[in-house]
Amino acid sequence: MNTTDRSVEALDSALRRRFSFVEMLPQANLLSPSAMFCRFLWKYEKVDWQNSEYQKQEKTILEFLGLWKNQS
Numbered sequence: 001m002n003t004t005d006r007s008v009e010a011l012d013s014a015l016r017r018r019f020s021f022v023e024m025l026p027q028a029n030l031l032s033p034s035a036m037f038c039r040f041l042w043k044y045e046k047v048d049w050q051n052s053e054y055q056k057q058e059k060t061i062l063e064f065l066g067l068w069k070n071q072s
Contacts (some may be wrong), residue, residue, distance in 0.1 A: 033065045 040061050047054045062068035
């Protein structure tokens with residue numbers, strides 16, 4: 001160990017004595033594209049589809065997911 005490692009050793013030991021550590025793995029289902037789009041739809045569920053803010057956000061998320069076709 002170098003001197004930097006030794007200087008935090010006491011703090012590390014103190015924290016480990018006082019707290020319990022629980023490993024928390026990421027929930028991959030919350031990161032899936034379909035879950036992202038569902039959360040987006042729930043956020044705007046009561047908004048008219050012609051609403052400009054809704055349309056802007058919809059375009060952004062569809063572009064991110066690679067689903068937006070340029071409609072010019």
